[in-house]
Amino acid sequence: MxxxxxxxxxxxxxxxxxxxxxxxxxxxxxxxxxxxxxxxxxxxxxxxxxxxxxxxxxxxxxxxxxxxxxxxxxxxxxxxxxxxxxxxxxxxxxxxxxxxxxxxxxxxxxxxKDDITIREACGNTVRNITASDKAGIDPDEPFDVTPYADAAFRYFLRNPICQDMGRKFKIAFSSSDRDTAWAFMHDIGVIPKIRQVDGKTVRGFKVMVGGGLGAQPYLAHTAFEFLEEDQLIPYIENVLRVFDRHGERASRHKARLKFLIQKIGFEEFERLVKEEHKALKSKNFVVERTEEPVVLPAPDPVLPAFSIKDPKKYEAWKTTNIFRQKQDSYYAAYVRVPLGNISTAISRQLIDALRPVIADDVRVTANQGLLLKYILPAHLPYVYSVLETAGFAEAGFDSIADITACPGTDTCNLGISSSTGIAARLEEVIHDEFPDLVYNKDIKIKISGCMNSCGQHGIASIGFHGSSLKSSGKTLPALQVLLGGGIVGNGEGRVADKVIKVPSKRGPDVLRTLLHDYETNGQESELFNDYYDRQGERYFYDLLKPLTDLATLRDEDFVDWGQQEKFATAIGVGECAGVVIDLVATLLFEAEEKLAWSEEALANAQYADGIYHAYSAFVQGAKALLLSEGVSCNTQHGIINDFDKHFVAAGKLVVDGGFKATVMQINEHEPTESFAKQYFRQAAAFYSQAQEYRQAVAAPAQEQA
Missing domain, CATH: 3.90.480.20 (Sulfite Reductase Hemoprotein; domain 2)
Known part of the structure; x- marks a missing residue:
């Protein structure tokens, strides 16, 4: 080390x-x-x-x-x-x-060495904060949300309030009312807005809360139609504190924010959020509106000789993969990355060749591609030629031909059937049989290896998730077909309907059937989801029902896409979040660790952080003792109440004024130095009592053993 x-x-x-x-x-x-x-x-x-x-x-x-x-x-x-x-x-x-x-x-x-982190990329934390890839260059944006997304990332990274929550927490920033970051499907999603107040332009956000995909998708509630910009990060902190204290911890499948809001109601949720405000370290948080200046390409770089092998494909690429930025004279270009996989060798090839003609700011897109920025019109042919040479110049970015898919059974413990194999096959169907659809950006196809929606199938026009079927005592890979999901705009969205389940090897026939039917029966200029609404879910169930006939199965139907062996479900333990810790000694050790962090924070004058670490020590110590006596612990809120009932009221431990009243001082005081030090001393005294009680109870048990 x-x-x-x-x-x-x-x-x-x-x-x-x-x-x-x-x-x-x-x-x-x-x-x-x-x-x-x-x-x-x-x-x-x-x-x-x-x-x-x-x-x-x-x-x-x-x-x-x-x-x-x-x-x-x-x-x-x-x-x-x-x-x-x-x-x-x-x-x-x-x-x-x-x-x-x-x-x-x-x-x-x-x-x-290049300021890249893996901290809190998984687990029960605030996950990667996403944003519209066009942010900063979007012609439709009221203002650039990038500085706000960056400030939120830095504010919550290593923040004590969100290090070990009941479940993961996802935040998204859309750049405009088009809502291309899907604010409606996040724990918190925001859309930039401006208002005129006393003749001045005021920035703010429409704020959505409690959305989510997964096996049970929920559309978010509107918390604010307009929240002024300096209140955004304090509001997110309020929500995280409520989620940490009241969120489910025992049942992992009910531990997301959407389930907490469903359980207690949105009105009660809002009341709890307001209760947290006094304890915040920042009652308002002003975000610096400018990032570091974008490093632009030189206007007249010396470029190597190049040629375009297929001029017709270049014209299609220009139609589907580039757009004019809001900055005069510049274009941005999208790169389709099939299944999101790009080699390091190709990456270096692109970096070296494109460096003279693009900004030093590449964005990974939410549909697994790349966005190159600040390209001068004269350099577009060169950019295309570089991509063409590398094999990444396909037209149709974010079209029906650009399918999103999670890794599925390739590497994920939760994958049921292949998502990448079927995705590649469906792209072949569109390329070979429906080539003109490369221009169609209305229909989105998204695929997940299981129902958890890492491939976002729940908001797809045409979605699939991995599943299985039984036939004559044998198991075969299957696909659940979903239809009608997508973005409406301005924080509104559509959750796709589960329509029917078919054998995986019939996935291409599902797509052919849907597209031929839409071609034949769709009205002029009718969008796919409008067509789906007009025909109705039952129509599509009947349309696809012949593909569910298991009497006509062949041997190949029992082998998943990209595999050689016959299919067998082999689902492991999911790791999308940490598990509940039920070992008493470990919990007491964690409480001691939280106290040490609290003391360190106080020494550095980080009083709000020190208070929250002390709060966590209270909760972990109480949870340890409750579990030692067989009391289940689902939420921090429940732990706090149950400890008074089972320990204080029963006379097992003495906590002056009661445990809940002592712990919940956290919401009754500003995070001052004097309160932080008092609260720490109380937490340390409680921990000492908890250790003494545990040792007194454990010693006789060890002697009997």
């Missing part, structure tokens, strides 16, 4: 990496339970794969931005520690696979 200390410039990151290395060693020595270690590594972007003994590393790119040097750094790291493939995700991250656990601290240290 000495090399990390000497090479890293950021002491905060250095501390993170040293701690990770130490925890890995303790885990290997059996000093940390597997459940606890899983939670710890997930919060550091380290995700167990379907294949045993190796890890997927998720690299967190806020709003999908990377410089050319960062892209090169990620490529170098993939070559050294992974397989030389970069997987672009629907949350604008980059994933690399087949990494040794012991190598992850070293890998992280090398990423940090």
């Amino acid at each position: 000495q090399s990390f200390r000497t090479e890293l410039e950021n002491p905060v990151v250095e501390k993170d990496i040293i701690e990770l290395d130490k925890k890995i060693l303790q885990f290997r020595e059996g000093k940390i339970p597997e459940e606890k270690f899983r939670s710890l590594r997930l919060a550091r972007g380290i995700y167990g794969q379907r294949q045993p003994g190796v890890q997927m590393i998720r690299i967190k790119l806020p709003y999908g931005k990377m410089t050319l040097q960062q892209w090169k750094r990620i490529s170098d790291v993939s070559d050294e520690y992974s397989t030389g493939n970069l997987h672009l995700t629907t949350r604008q991250d980059i994933q690399i696979h087949y990494v040794s656990l012991e190598k992850t601290p070293e890998l992280w240290a090398k990423l940090d």
